[in-house]
Amino acid sequence: MSMLAAGRPTKQEENLIMPEQTANPTHSGNRALMVDEPLIFETGSPDRSGVDLPDAPQVESRLSGLERTSPIAVPGLSEAEMVRHYTRLSRQNYAIDVGLVPLGSCTMKHNPRLNEKMARLKGFADIHPLQPVESVQGALGVINELAMWLIKLTGMHGVAMTPKAGAHGELCGILCIRAALEARGDAREVILVPESAHGTNPATAAFAGYKVEDIPANSDGRVDLEALKARLGPDVAGVMITNPNTCGLFEPDMKAISDAVHEAGGFVYCDGANFNAIVGKVRPGDLGIDAMHINLHKTFSTPHGGGGPGSGPVVLSEALSPYGPLPFTARDADGHFRLIEEETADEDHPHSFGRMSAFHGQMGMFTRALTYMLSHGADGLKQVAEDAVLNANYILRSLEDILDAPFAHSGPCMHEALFSDKGFTNGLTTLDLAKGMIDEGYHPMTMYFPLVVHGAMLVEPTETESKAAIDQFIGAFRSVAERAKAGDERLKTAPHFAPRRRLDETQAARNPKLVWTEPEEFAEAAE
Amino acid sequence: MSMLAAGRPTKQEENLIMPEQTANPTHSGNRALMVDEPLIFETGSPDRSGVDLPDAPQVESRLSGLERTSPIAVPGLSEAEMVRHYTRLSRQNYAIDVGLVPLGSCTMKHNPRLNEKMARLKGFADIHPLQPVESVQGALGVINELAMWLIKLTGMHGVAMTPKAGAHGELCGILCIRAALEARGDAREVILVPESAHGTNPATAAFAGYKVEDIPANSDGRVDLEALKARLGPDVAGVMITNPNTCGLFEPDMKAISDAVHEAGGFVYCDGANFNAIVGKVRPGDLGIDAMHINLHKTFSTPHGGGGPGSGPVVLSEALSPYGPLPFTARDADGHFRLIEEETADEDHPHSFGRMSAFHGQMGMFTRALTYMLSHGADGLKQVAEDAVLNANYILRSLEDILDAPFAHSGPCMHEALFSDKGFTNGLTTLDLAKGMIDEGYHPMTMYFPLVVHGAMLVEPTETESKAAIDQFIGAFRSVAERAKAGDERLKTAPHFAPRRRLDETQAARNPKLVWTEPEEFAEAAE
Amino acid sequence: MRYLPLTPADRQSMLATIGVDSIDDLFVDVPEQARLTGPIHDLPMHAGEMAVEAHMKALAKKNHAAGDMPFFLGAGAYRHHVPASVDHIIQRGEFLTAYTPYQPEIAQGTLQTLFEFQTQVARLFGVDVANASMYDGSTACWEAITMARRITKRSKAILSSGLHPHYVSVARTMAKFTKDSLAYEAPRVDAATDIQSLLDQIDDETSCVVVQYPDILGRIADMSELAARAKQHKALLIAVVTEPVALGAIMSPGEMGADIVVGEGQSLGVGLQFGGPYVGLFGCKEKYVRQMPGRLCGETVDAEGKRGFVLTLSTREQHIRREKATSNICTNSGLCALAFTAHMTLLGEKGLRQLAMLNHKKAVQTADRLSAISGVELMNDSFFNEFTLVLDKDARPIVRALADQRILAGVSLGRLYPDEEPLAHGLVVAVTETVSDDDVEALATALEGALA
Amino acid sequence: MRYLPLTPADRQSMLATIGVDSIDDLFVDVPEQARLTGPIHDLPMHAGEMAVEAHMKALAKKNHAAGDMPFFLGAGAYRHHVPASVDHIIQRGEFLTAYTPYQPEIAQGTLQTLFEFQTQVARLFGVDVANASMYDGSTACWEAITMARRITKRSKAILSSGLHPHYVSVARTMAKFTKDSLAYEAPRVDAATDIQSLLDQIDDETSCVVVQYPDILGRIADMSELAARAKQHKALLIAVVTEPVALGAIMSPGEMGADIVVGEGQSLGVGLQFGGPYVGLFGCKEKYVRQMPGRLCGETVDAEGKRGFVLTLSTREQHIRREKATSNICTNSGLCALAFTAHMTLLGEKGLRQLAMLNHKKAVQTADRLSAISGVELMNDSFFNEFTLVLDKDARPIVRALADQRILAGVSLGRLYPDEEPLAHGLVVAVTETVSDDDVEALATALEGALA
Ligand SMILES: Cc1ncc(COP(=O)(O)O)c(C=O)c1O
Numbered sequence A, B: 001m002s003m004l005a006a007g008r009p010t011k012q013e014e015n016l017i018m019p020e021q022t023a024n025p026t027h028s029g030n031r032a033l034m035v036d037e038p039l040i041f042e043t044g045s046p047d048r049s050g051v052d053l054p055d056a057p058q059v060e061s062r063l064s065g066l067e068r069t070s071p072i073a074v075p076g077l078s079e080a081e082m083v084r085h086y087t088r089l090s091r092q093n094y095a096i097d098v099g100l101v102p103l104g105s106c107t108m109k110h111n112p113r114l115n116e117k118m119a120r121l122k123g124f125a126d127i128h129p130l131q132p133v134e135s136v137q138g139a140l141g142v143i144n145e146l147a148m149w150l151i152k153l154t155g156m157h158g159v160a161m162t163p164k165a166g167a168h169g170e171l172c173g174i175l176c177i178r179a180a181l182e183a184r185g186d187a188r189e190v191i192l193v194p195e196s197a198h199g200t201n202p203a204t205a206a207f208a209g210y211k212v213e214d215i216p217a218n219s220d221g222r223v224d225l226e227a228l229k230a231r232l233g234p235d236v237a238g239v240m241i242t243n244p245n246t247c248g249l250f251e252p253d254m255k256a257i258s259d260a261v262h263e264a265g266g267f268v269y270c271d272g273a274n275f276n277a278i279v280g281k282v283r284p285g286d287l288g289i290d291a292m293h294i295n296l297h298k299t300f301s302t303p304h305g306g307g308g309p310g311s312g313p314v315v316l317s318e319a320l321s322p323y324g325p326l327p328f329t330a331r332d333a334d335g336h337f338r339l340i341e342e343e344t345a346d347e348d349h350p351h352s353f354g355r356m357s358a359f360h361g362q363m364g365m366f367t368r369a370l371t372y373m374l375s376h377g378a379d380g381l382k383q384v385a386e387d388a389v390l391n392a393n394y395i396l397r398s399l400e401d402i403l404d405a406p407f408a409h410s411g412p413c414m415h416e417a418l419f420s421d422k423g424f425t426n427g428l429t430t431l432d433l434a435k436g437m438i439d440e441g442y443h444p445m446t447m448y449f450p451l452v453v454h455g456a457m458l459v460e461p462t463e464t465e466s467k468a469a470i471d472q473f474i475g476a477f478r479s480v481a482e483r484a485k486a487g488d489e490r491l492k493t494a495p496h497f498a499p500r501r502r503l504d505e506t507q508a509a510r511n512p513k514l515v516w517t518e519p520e521e522f523a524e525a526a527e
Numbered sequence C, D: 001m002r003y004l005p006l007t008p009a010d011r012q013s014m015l016a017t018i019g020v021d022s023i024d025d026l027f028v029d030v031p032e033q034a035r036l037t038g039p040i041h042d043l044p045m046h047a048g049e050m051a052v053e054a055h056m057k058a059l060a061k062k063n064h065a066a067g068d069m070p071f072f073l074g075a076g077a078y079r080h081h082v083p084a085s086v087d088h089i090i091q092r093g094e095f096l097t098a099y100t101p102y103q104p105e106i107a108q109g110t111l112q113t114l115f116e117f118q119t120q121v122a123r124l125f126g127v128d129v130a131n132a133s134m135y136d137g138s139t140a141c142w143e144a145i146t147m148a149r150r151i152t153k154r155s156k157a158i159l160s161s162g163l164h165p166h167y168v169s170v171a172r173t174m175a176k177f178t179k180d181s182l183a184y185e186a187p188r189v190d191a192a193t194d195i196q197s198l199l200d201q202i203d204d205e206t207s208c209v210v211v212q213y214p215d216i217l218g219r220i221a222d223m224s225e226l227a228a229r230a231k232q233h234k235a236l237l238i239a240v241v242t243e244p245v246a247l248g249a250i251m252s253p254g255e256m257g258a259d260i261v262v263g264e265g266q267s268l269g270v271g272l273q274f275g276g277p278y279v280g281l282f283g284c285k286e287k288y289v290r291q292m293p294g295r296l297c298g299e300t301v302d303a304e305g306k307r308g309f310v311l312t313l314s315t316r317e318q319h320i321r322r323e324k325a326t327s328n329i330c331t332n333s334g335l336c337a338l339a340f341t342a343h344m345t346l347l348g349e350k351g352l353r354q355l356a357m358l359n360h361k362k363a364v365q366t367a368d369r370l371s372a373i374s375g376v377e378l379m380n381d382s383f384f385n386e387f388t389l390v391l392d393k394d395a396r397p398i399v400r401a402l403a404d405q406r407i408l409a410g411v412s413l414g415r416l417y418p419d420e421e422p423l424a425h426g427l428v429v430a431v432t433e434t435v436s437d438d439d440v441e442a443l444a445t446a447l448e449g450a451l452a
């Protein structure tokens, strides 16, 4: 809980008024290394370019008279300007490389640079999805090897590799369930989803044409087994349960839940976003689960990239495997790989529900995830789960005296610690604490999720944070929490030191400006 | 001279007291994205590591009893921590990618990313300097092709490729001169260097065993031809002249100077650090020069890397070429490349003064520079010089009304504009203006160089800055200059917004702490 | 292990702070019988960088990299030269390792980039607005169909025969479950597209017509009439662009009246990558914005009045609206969108137009060269950088045979439409700026050989 | 042109502001006859990325990359595995494109890194202080000799026969002009080093003794006695380390009493790069610090009392002291120093020791395997990761022949000492962690073949 050794002022000025960066005291509007950057539409021009191309051959065009004559109006920059523009913008971002990103449910762990290097090998980066299979045996080999890892780590029967993110994986799993039910002529209509679930769960069920109903939770933050049992029946296609759940707790009754659902003729979908807590420690297959997506961009360290891309392979039980999507990779006894697509599906995979994206899934993420798995090995992955859980419990126990921790009484958490803003005064909320953490040099925790806890703060440190980093984080968190409890007015206007103060989200939504348009004055002047 | 379009506050608070970042108003000491970072010695530990290595084979060691048993005491970090540590540190740097670095004499132009990619091709990056020549024909080809470009661009006779930076190139040139003189039994002892020269010029001459004497300048900031002629004589081995010179001016009498020196039996060394101003426009070979180094890390865009590495090939006249260093590359008629080293030097290059570094020079810079040359071509390089000179003159003329420009009257400048702090009030100096520019989001210009101008400010924008970027720079510069002339007290304590306020250089030198040592308290506690 | 900073001593002291004896005390909620004791069997143990790199390189070597041989594949994924600076930018840790920009004060880098991306896409497509990306073109296409259903409250979509068959498959997969009806049939080998037939099919039950432009066989047709007809029937025109570079040369779908334009953005910045990750582009008319799927970045101001950007209109999205959301998408293709935008910013209008014409003219040259071979006929009378050849033999075995000779000749229609006998002789050949004259000659020679 | 942002319109308006008509008006100071009119003849015109990349790749392909074949070269440049994260760090624009940190308020990133570098080097070498880098090991070695001259005011240096012959050449080149006297003779093929002979040579005129450790033939010898003897005569012991990884296994020169330790840092972080850029390491005892060449980074505080770093003691340097400077060096090897430091930080003491022992034990194994071949004898009784084999034939043609078989077998002494007949059978073989058992077998088999 010590402060940083560097940068501590030798003369302490405790009662100093906090200097806000309320104005631009410089001519340029910049503040030394904090440089504001205009939009490319303001600096670039349609006749500038950062590429040099050879002249086109002198032949007649064959565009059937559809030549684009009107302006496209996308500005260009020289390479020098382009690099500086995006470098400057990048410097306004927080990211794992900059510091702790303790976003609960997001598993923001270190993204190893070897992964990046391997994904860029030309044999992976520069191959076309429709090349003849003989020319992409290595790529199919990667998919197959990764599939094997996922199956062994989860103890499941099969795996669908094409889903492009977690939500797409959920869709895959739900479609498998639906296909399996339809195959037996059972047109069930309801999927049960707990209120604590991630928004993608109900959205996916609806996207696949299901009605969504709630699963009640008990006071420990877990599924209420008896209430669930009571709701099960011939209309229930399945349940979607997150385990470890979004309160950061393991569902101890998981096996009993699965048994009950199966008994009622339904299937069990598990949201595996939180697999990082149990990888190498527990196999979902041993808990009766039928389908579970795995966010490679969480547990298996592929970068989040400011919003994606992700990858969401879905492991499947024996009952659901026949319904998985096309295309997929099969390994012959002689080590040769085949690609199963529509053409041979009738023979090889007759019950598939079909294709869910154009090609073979997120190859660029597969190479990264496989690199990560090979690096850690079975022993390292087990250590990952243990360290992730250790770090989270350490935070939970270090802060439960100052922050309300709604489920801390019920035992240890898994990979994330849940707190709430109960006890904050002067109208301060989770949001204010979050913005205060920004000033402290941290990315805030997940706010207001799960919905079941009022003012929720979900803190997931991951295993790649050192004890020193976590101690500093705890120190800062404690300090801001103390201020929130004391009702410190200045938290309401935090952050004070970020590239921007609080942004007006209401105005953004009320009067959406989603694309840049020439300012009136300019537009007129140009006429 | 407009402000940035983005980031302009809509409510102007003109008379607001400038908020200094005098203290750490946060618990952590951080200020949002401005994160302070301790030393690895404070966070790492000798038993942590960011590498995994296979076990060593089980064999006896043969270290003749010299095993290292005492602690090495170099701390390790996990990869996650290492990446974050250096990422955070990098964010405390200014650089071309962040903004304009108008350092006169330094030619801080954009470093193209294709250069970086080409330098990393395994065929260049992963070859050993002592591989058999048949296995490195491509590498020798790069050296030869680059040499050809340099010769044609300068109109000289030969080129020595091994020097490792500009100063090393100077040494190479001076040694050639000395070897040439000694070959004719002429033991001259003096090198003439103008006061305006870069410090490496006199230092090099001295390092090579010469006495250094001054060349007088005229009031236009140029070599005083008549005074120089008067000083020439049998003791003068040569002159070192910078052209364009360090005041940013072309030496119009260069040819006459060369002729005079040659007539007096001496040689002409030209410091080519400023070649960017004339590349493709003027060939130094046409001016009678005998030797000139070229900083590939200036004119030819190889990155400066926070201080190096550089590369300083030296073009040579016919008279000096025989004395150039070993090893070098020769191209046979059939396109095969030979390496001339000590072994065959007696035949191939009998007058060489010898080897000046272990291997073949800065190969990693050669690949970058050649990539740059091929990208620009002869036409593009000419444009480089023109745009560099245009940008500099634009700055000169945009600021000469507010800042003293000592040689502006004598005509256009070349690639850099020279100003001075004449007219600043209240004790403010060039240093204060420089620090004020930091707050404005700019790297300062070169300060107090050349020495011939009191309070010199040397501004070199380079050709890779856009007009908009230069206009913004001029606006900021003007604003700070106005404050300096008005005697604005707050400039004395600038920068206010950088990661650090002014640093105490006197203390650093008086009581040098050049390596980290365990703080006393810790050291005791550990006992 | 190199990515794990905790030392054994750290772990001990942390357990002590927590107040438990061992790590297993933290896993008490896991039923005894489900807890694994040792590392999972049958999987390798941890390995150093060198060993992992060797393993991955061995796999990579088993693939024919496009850059190592003449290469002519397209059909929804195009090989363009990506400038080195684009990769530099997407490797910036602040972009690469950032989360979704839910905390806008420290995510202006990502947000401003998305705003630039949205504007570029909207302008390229000729529509009012665009979102912050979808997974890829195929999923964006299905999302557009569901969006049209929400807007028109009708569930009958007409898919052009020129739509990429994989996109059709994806739509069919979903439609099976959502009970949307999809009218579609496979394309015919003909220089003319199916515009006329589409015009005839539109009626008052139609929710949308989905047309690929240029289409899977490389053909380009004016969609203006289709847009007008759709409008008459209060149906929407959805245009699908799988090769955005084309829009540097040909009119945008928006200019022709398309209501929604979706596409695959992989051509710019992203690379081939065996099919993913790619980046779905999604634009539409302003009036439909509240029915759009996916994230949207919008302009606003901060507490000091400075311009800034935020994710907005999130009441459309799953994390707010849950089962009522317009889509279930959460993670999208952020970093690919950045790559797209960086590449587009390097190009600018001028560069994009040059690039497009270079592609087109090279394709024209290549088409002429190849169709001069006996046994080869050019189907298209118009095309951008991709055209269909009709061979006098089955194309598929020829493509395979040429691959063995290290020539990647194109995509056979037999691969795309295995069940369509009449298409078996078709070969779709794409020609981008990366194709050299030597490559064309190599292909021509090999084709001559294969057809002789 | 892609790197040049000015448009023709920009240029016109700027010329107008300046008040001239044409760009040539800005070049008036250049005498008419020296002004070129068109682009220089005989050089190509500008070219796009694709074309340039193709050109450079074609050149790169003409080299045998070490990673593509069994590789055993050392002799002053070693092939070690550089972790991927090191290259990521040195590609950060803020490091890559920064200038020398003369404005410390906005250069703390570079400065703190240099401070870490200096500390790591000093600790590795076992000396008090180190500088911020030199060009390479060979130039650092000469700088050390001149520094000893300045300290002792004597100009007679004794160079060990085990010093890298290229380092000797560099010193000789300079000494010719500075009139320093250098005592040196070529090494002998013998398990024993020349320590005894060096001890005998030291006298009261000696400024320094320069000893490489491990030496060019791979031998390791205790320098303690030499240090003591030098001290007696008020001469300095300069140790030269060309393979810093060795110091993870063997005692540091500082521990043995060396006054100045210099070396080549390329082994860590930098890579082979055909010989450059490399990074010269330079450390010494505290008392000599004001005689050191090159830049030094030192700790201080800012106006608020916060710790910070600056370049310091610059009164030693050319930009302040001009002809009285300790050296003419200006630009050094900053980015390579960063790479060194990042790699060393990943290793830490634990990793460095492991790496060193891995190198050593692999070398032992390899030495045994190769010396089992008939016609091959192992010269060394001690070595780190490099040893000398004596073949029963000239080694040089064998190395060339093996290269043609795509095996890079080592450095022949004939290459290093072309004029020394007695060394012609010597082959210096280096074995690092990058060498696999298969590589060793391939070399053994090929050597057997060549010697049969
Ligand atoms: C619990 C949970 N489920 C599902 C998802 C959705 O995954 P994705 O964003 O990859 O679609 C997330 C990710 O945010 C999550 O946290």
Ligand SMILES: Cc1ncc(COP(=O)(O)O)c(C=O)c1O
Pocket (backbone or CB within 6 Å): B105, B106, B165, B166, B167, B168, B198, B200, B201, B242, B246, B271, B273, B274, B295, B310, B311, B312, D329, D330, D331
């Ligand atoms: C005019 C001049 N000469 C010489 C040099 C020395 O070059 P280098 O730093 O590459 O040794 C410089 C660079 O700073 C310079 O500006």
